[in-house]
Amino acid sequence: MHPKPQNAFYAQSGGVTAVINATASGLLSAARQHKDKFGTVYAGRNGILGGLNDDLIDTSRMTDAEVAALKYTPGGAFGSCRHQLKSFAQDPASYEKLIATFKKHNIGFFFYNGGGDSQDTAHKISEASRQLGFPVQCIGIPKTIDNDLPFTDNCPGFGSVAKYVAVSIREAAFDVASMAATSTKVFILEVMGRHAGWIAAASGLATEQQGDAPHVILFPEIAFDETAFLAKVNDTVKALGFCAIVVSEGVKNQNGEFLSEVGGRDAFGHAQLGGVAPRLAELIQNKLKFKVHNAVSDYLQRSARHIASQVDVDQAFALGQQAITFALDGKSGIMLTITRKSQQPYQWGISHVPLEDVANQERFMPRDYISADGFHITSSCREYLQPLIQGEAYPPYELGLPKYHRFDWQKAQR
Numbered sequence: 110m111h112p113k114p115q116n117a118f119y120a121q122s123g124g125v126t127a128v129i130n131a132t133a134s135g136l137l138s139a140a141r142q143h144k145d146k147f148g149t150v151y152a153g154r155n156g157i158l159g160g161l162n163d164d165l166i167d168t169s170r171m172t173d174a175e176v177a178a179l180k181y182t183p184g185g186a187f188g189s190c191r192h193q194l195k196s197f198a199q200d201p202a203s204y205e206k207l208i209a210t211f212k213k214h215n216i217g218f219f220f221y222n223g224g225g226d227s228q229d230t231a232h233k234i235s236e237a238s239r240q241l242g243f244p245v246q247c248i249g250i251p252k253t254i255d256n257d258l259p260f261t262d263n264c265p266g267f268g269s270v271a272k273y274v275a276v277s278i279r280e281a282a283f284d285v286a287s288m289a290a291t292s293t294k295v296f297i298l299e300v301m302g303r304h305a306g307w308i309a310a311a312s313g314l315a316t317e318q319q320g321d322a323p324h325v326i327l328f329p330e331i332a333f334d335e336t337a338f339l340a341k342v343n344d345t346v347k348a349l350g351f352c353a354i355v356v357s358e359g360v361k362n363q364n365g366e367f368l369s370e371v372g373g374r375d376a377f378g379h380a381q382l383g384g385v386a387p388r389l390a391e392l393i394q395n396k397l398k399f400k401v402h403n404a405v406s407d408y409l410q411r412s413a414r415h416i417a418s419q420v421d422v423d424q425a426f427a428l429g430q431q432a433i434t435f436a437l438d439g440k441s442g443i444m445l446t447i448t449r450k451s452q453q454p455y456q457w458g459i460s461h462v463p464l465e466d467v468a469n470q471e472r473f474m475p476r477d478y479i480s481a482d483g484f485h486i487t488s489s490c491r492e493y494l495q496p497l498i499q500g501e502a503y504p505p506y507e508l509g510l511p512k513y514h515r516f517d518w519q520k521a522q523r
Contacts, residue, residue: 118152120152123224124411126425127266127414134179135428136432139429139432154187154518158192161206179514181502184412223251224264231444248436250429252264254267256305260467267307270300270411271498274298275312310486313491324345328483368389414504414511415504416501421502428447442464444463
């Protein structure tokens with residue numbers, strides 16, 4: 110008799126993206142092609158908490174149409190979380206609880222879909238499962254709009270945010286320019302990016318010729334210089350009549366302090382950020398006397414599935430499928446990576462690196478991707494970014510709005 114196939118556990122972690130569910134769709138559809146190797150694929154309700162609380166979603170109850178619908182659905186369909194696991198030595202009880210859930214449900218494969226902190230979690234679980242005598246194949250699948258994971262060319266979720274931000278600043282600039290003579294002269298768009306300025310940099314794709322917005326980009330990698338900033342804004346308004354600015358939430362002053370820290374910490378100890386755009390608006394109004402409007406893209410940028418990059422969707426889906434392939438090959442303790450095979454034409458593939466090399470590491474903007482004055486991107490950065498926003502992947506529409514599937518997990522819970 111053949112042994113009963115082991116089951117799998119898939120969970121989503123951290124801030125969600127417009128394409129994280131595309132990864133889930135790729136993984137589930139691929140697993141269904143290998144029922145002799147994979148039993149039931151369970152999804153954790155609210156990420157790793159689903160494993161800790163034995164709160165699993167039986168995805169075998171999903172129809173093939175529902176699995177396909179994941180590819181077009183924003184947010185985290187199974188629920189995500191920000192939950193940090195301490196080391197096994199510090200908190201063995203949590204790992205014992207998790208492995209008890211895995212044993213109960215005959216789970217031999219663990220796929221964790223998240224960013225740097227999530228890869229650390231996957232690595233810890235990989236190590237702990239061996240120590241507890243129930244080794245589980247652990248595979249990390251990258252996801253983060255911040256694009257700050259090392260070893261991978263880019264991160265699923267980033268390409269769609271990059272497209273959204275570039276489109277948004279281009280459209281807003283047309284609005285501001287048309288009213289600048291008698292009204293608002295400066296517009297500021299605040300985007301996510303705690304330590305790395307990849308999202309802010311992507312706005313620079315909207316600048317195709319001299320005078321195009323954004324005219325100023327502020328990166329976390331470049332210390333904020335108030336005098337130079339105000340001079341740049343003033344000169345731009347004098348030359349063009351208006352100024353469009355994109356600022357990363359993680360911009361710091363000369364002392365390395367966040368301009369926008371509002372107090373409080375998340376589960377991983379990260380400072381809560383928000384509100385740098387209003388602070389800059391106040392500075393400009395007080396010093397330069399220009400009328401300023403500002404906006405914070407916040408969740409809008411990462412949930413905008415209606416304007417997702419086709420490249421981003423394709424990569425996210427393919428990573429889910431490849432995770433199954435690597436699991437079938439017996440690989441464990443790895444994170445999948447995207448490799449850039451060629452620039453012209455843009456071609457990419459999928460590889461992997463050890464989880465222990467990725468955990469809690471960040472990749473920042475190279476200095477040669479930022480202009481000499483620190484206020485824009487270089488041609489090298491543009492060359493890197495441009496392929497990632499290519500193609501439109503519109504969801505189905507109904508009555509003028511995106512038709513997103515609403516999943517009912519109450520009936521799917523075991």
